[in-house]
Amino acid sequence: MKYDHLKIEAKWQKLWEEEKTFKAELDKTKEKVYVLDMFPYPSGSGLHVGHPLGYTATDIYSRFKRLQGFNVLHPMGWDAFGLPAEQYAIKTGTHPKITTKENIKNFKRQIQMLGFSYDWDREINTTDEKYYKWTQWIFLQLYNKGLAYEAEVPVNWCPELKAVLANEEVVDGKSEIGGHPVIRKPMRQWMFRITEYAESLLDGLDKLDWPESVKDLQRNWIGKSEGCEVNFNIKDIDSDITVYTTRPDTLFGASYIVLSPEHPLVGKIVSNEQKVEVENYIKLASTKSDFDRGEVNKNKTGVFLGTFAINPVNKAEIPIWIADYVLMSYGTGSIMAVPGHDERDYDFAKKFKLPIIEVVEGGNIEEAAFTSKTGKIINSSNNEGLNLNNIEVEDAIETAIQWLELKGLGKRTVQYKLKDWLFSRQRYWGEPIPIIHSDDGICPVDESDLPLTLPEVDKYEPSANGESPLANIDEWVNTDTGRRETNTMPQWAGSCWYFLRFIDPLNGTEPWTKEKEEYWMPVDLYIGGVEHAVLHLLYSRFWHHVLYDLGLVSTKEPFKKLFNQGMIQGEDGQKMSKSRGxxxxxxxxxxxxxxxxxxxxxxxxxxxxxxxxxxxxxxxxxxxxxxxxxxxxxxxxxxxxxxxxxxxxxxxxxxxxxxxxxxxxxxxxxxxxxxxxxxxxxxxxxxxxxxxxxxxxxxxxxxxxxxxxxxxxxxxxxxxxxxxxxxxxxxxxILEDEVVLAVQINGKMRGTIQVEKEIKKDDVIAIIKENKNFKKYFIEMRIIREIYVPNKIINLVLK
RNA sequence: GCCGGUGUGGCGGAAUUGGUAGACGCGAUGGAUUCAAAAUCCAUUUCUCGCAAGGGAGUGGGGGUUCGAGCCCCUCCACCGGUACCA
The missing domain is CATH 1.10.730.10 (Isoleucyl-tRNA Synthetase; Domain 1)
Known part of the structure; x- marks a missing residue:
């Protein structure tokens, strides 16, 4: 009889499906294990052999755990909102719903043919209104907690395509399709205050059983930095500038101030003589994409405002500049420049011939900025009680902050690189944001009116001014109480909480019941690609932390153990892709x-x-x-x-x-x-x-x-x-009576002997001395040291 | 630049975490079977000197600790990933 894999596999898969062999049910008498894959976006091209690598691993683990008697939850679903289906709709007019349905069918077929033990009764689909009803519901919980707000934020606007592009559609400052220039254009957006959870998200990492590298990526992304704010008075103007610095120890070396071109104070404090030049510079900076701004890295630009600030530690008058190397989005959007001890400031000062003052000993500021944090402070004292001279950098930072706080000139602060989360997209194929704009302001849709479903449209193109296609549907947009929000949610939304829906997927009255949540959560093993190390895993942790604070879930962290599967490359060792064939x-x-x-x-x-x-x-x-x-x-x-x-x-x-x-x-x-x-x-x-x-x-x-x-x-x-x-x-x-013992002479392997287990050292040595293979080593040599590891090795040092 | 990872036969990779380097598989070579081939089975397969018995070298390079290092420490090199004017 031949091994007929097709017949055998079909037979058992049919049986598993019919008998619902892998159905998971709440059973408090059994210990649970929740084993989760990062659910896929069902693309049109189907799976390649790299995709099921992680699924295979979780399946093996799930089957193993079931046999060990655990109650295993192992579900699968579809993260089905997304750009490709929408782009296909724009091109062909096919409703994304239809494309999505077909793609899911194909994905499911491919996944099922591999014999995975998913509980298919729990299958979910983020584009199903029964599912996104609760995505919208969670949005409202965040909104009600004050974590969602509107803001004018620059988006990737492509004037040629008349479209807002997602970051991944912008390559080197050009549109991925057509290669047209992309600029930053401010548009009204929904934002989440994820920054309020920066500390919580950072804190939670320590206890997680995650790859250290992923935790590091998240830590870097959150980018906590400790320093202080310092106030600089502006000469002849009743206003002051607050800068953020991590190096208050170098205050005496501050020789100028730089504001970001977008800084709100710029227009107020610019001198009449410099006004035109400054305005031109601001205009230039605003049309530059982030990419261009990054590229000018080595060649710094900037303009003098014609105004001076007073350095609070020594009352020195220092010029105020604007330059696009200072970002509005970090800190206070303004810095004190210490060219002697900061490379960027050094480049800038050299270019514009600004003074460079040495305040930390140990470098040569004629040649380069000295940025080391080991060294003693010099040239830094005043007669108001601050003397940093001869103090080590780390201590001087402390001393300076205390002095600033005492004098009311500044305060200790913490900054994060993490920015608030831009949560809206000018797209059709996403969850509508359940908000109505009326004369009275913003009004959330009533929870009982959820789901707020997507209307049918004829055209999937964005409107001419960059708004989502929904803006064109009058009967949908206009309601009795006002105008509907036309932005939709980004693809991250559905994946932020899908693991919670898996525990109670058919519940029509609640997103999940507390009892089931308490039993199944948290996810015990979560396997997926490293590409989600930051965004998906940070966003879903954020939602989960909020849900925890709202008392809706029982654990703060959703994923106990995380594991990243590697990539499977093509046979040529290259990344697997259609274009490489x-x-x-x-x-x-x-x-x-x-x-x-x-x-x-x-x-x-x-x-x-x-x-x-x-x-x-x-x-x-x-x-x-x-x-x-x-x-x-x-x-x-x-x-x-x-x-x-x-x-x-x-x-x-x-x-x-x-x-x-x-x-x-x-x-x-x-x-x-x-x-x-x-x-x-x-x-x-x-x-x-x-x-x-x-x-x-x-x-x-x-x-x-x-x-x-x-x-x-x-x-x-x-x-x-x-x-x-x-x-x-x-x-x-397992135990054997005899073992093979390795024999080393002077640390070199010289052979093995077979001996009975747990034999005494002296007996081993006797056997070795008698053995013809080893005899020769003992001629005119004496044993001066014996190292014996029972059942493993003996090392004789001879002389 | 900064952070993280990796480096072992012709190839994918093992090595109980300091104790016989190369498990297992692929490939290759020789043999059996066959009219022949495929499939299958057996043997060999890190490199090197040697007819052999036996030596020598060897885990990216150099140095160190140790009776003993692929594993620990220092240093350098190469490749991969992330990130980048974050003050």
Missing amino acids: NVINPDDVVEQYGADSFRLYEMFMGPLDKSKPWNTKGLQGCYRFLQKVWNLFISKQDTINSGNANRDTLSILHKSIKKITNDLENLRFNTSVSELMILTNHLTTLEKLDRDVLHIFLKLLNPFAPHISEELNHMIGFEKISSSKWPKYDKKL
Whole structure:
């Protein structure tokens, strides 16, 4: 009988579907495990072999945990709002709903053919109004908590296309489509005050079982910086400038002030003589894209305002400039420039011939800014009680802040790089924001009126002034009480809370019930790509922190353990992409070799978190392995009986149970597969096979290759693996009577000896001295030191 | 520039976390089977000297700690990812 993977896989998949084998139900008598994949955006091109890598890993883990007796929640769904469907609609007029439906169908087919044990009764779709009703509901909870607000914010405006572009549609300052220039244009937007949660989000990271690199990325993104604000009076004008600095120790070295071109004070304090030049500069800066502004990095520009500020520590009059190297969006939008000890200020001062004052010892400011934080302060004292001279930088910072606070000239502050979250898009295919603008102001849609559904439109293009296509639908936009918000939510919205909906997906009256939330949350294992290290994972943590503060969820952090799967490259070692023509389609692989081989190979390729190239030969190796397993059972079918297990076999079997159990727990799938191969290789050497040994072997194989293992298990007459228990290893059976001991002479490997376990050191030495292979080393030599690690190694130092 | 990661045979990768480097798989070579091929099975396969028995070298380079280092420390190099005027 031949191994017919197509027939076997179809048979078991049908059975699992019919029997709802993997349905998860709340059962407080059992310990739960929530195993989650980052749900996909169902694109038109379908899956390539890289996508199911993480899904395979979570599936194996889920099956393993179920066999161990855990109550496992393992769901799948669709993050289906998004640009491609909308762009396709603009091009062809096909409603995104239709495109999305087709794509989901194809994705689901591909995912199901791999035999994943999802509870499909919990399938969700972010574009389903029954789902986005609750996305809108959560928006209102955030709004009511004062975390959502409107603001004029620059967007990527492409005058040529008359469209607002998403960041990912802008490449090097040009539109991705057509390569037209993109500028920053302020438009009314919805924002979330994620910055209010900066500290909370930073704090929460410490306790998470996440890759350190991802935590670091989030920490850098939040970008906490501790320093102080300092007030500078402006000469002859009744106004002052507040700057943010992390280096108040260098205040005596401040030789000019720089405001961002967008700073509100600029118009107020510019001198008449400089007015025209300043206005021109502001205009120039405003048309520059962020990209251009970044590019001028080395060549700094700026204009003198014609006004002076008074340095609070020494009453020096220092000029005030504007320059676009100072960003309005960080700190106070203004800085004190200390060219002696800051590279940017140094470049600027050199270019515009501004004074450079040395206040920290240790560098040579004739040549470069000295930015080190180790050194003593010099040239820094006044007669108002501040003397920083001879103090180390770190201490001087403290002293300076205390002095500023005492004199009321400044205060200690904390800054974050993190900015508020721009939460609106000028698009059709997204959740409508449930807000009505009336004469009385902003009015949230009543919760009982949710979902606020998307209207049908004829055209998916944005309106001429860049508003969303919804702005063109009068009957939708105009209501009795006012005009509807026409912006929709960004794609992040649906994925911010989908893991909560999975626990109670059909609930029509609440987003989830408290009882189920308390049982299933948090997610115990979350696997997905590193590309979501910051945005998705930060945004969903933000929502979850807010929901926690509102008492709607029981844990602050949603994802306990996070793991990033690596990329699968093409056979050429390059990134898999259509344009390179190196895409491997899982449909073909499954057709030819089967889902079991596919799953096994993806795991065998290497560590889950590493990138590695696809190799069809390697896949064939795994296929051969399964055939070997199949042939083992078929060819020796007549010998299979109870009581056939010998000591050797049991020892290897129990070693395998131990290793595979441990590896699965730690997501080391590649070495598990290797262990299965070792065990199989041993079994093929046997004359007679033991029925119980085979049964255990199949259980070990089952998470990786669920179809073939169930089939063979059925063949040798056991009840289904899916309703059996994971094996436990017996320590006593693993132990062998004899061990191979490595022998080193002077630290060099010189051979091995076979000895009985736990043998005494002196006996080992005696054996070595008598052994003909080692005898020669003892000629005219004496042992001066002996290092003995029982059952492992002995090292003799001779002289 | 800053932060993070990686570097082991021809290739993907193992190595109980300081104790026999190269498990397992791929590829390659030789053999068996076959009229022949595919498939399958057996053997060999880090490099190097040697007919052999045996040596020598070896985990990106250099240095160190140790009886012993792929693993720890210092330093340098290469590649990958993130980020970048954040004051």
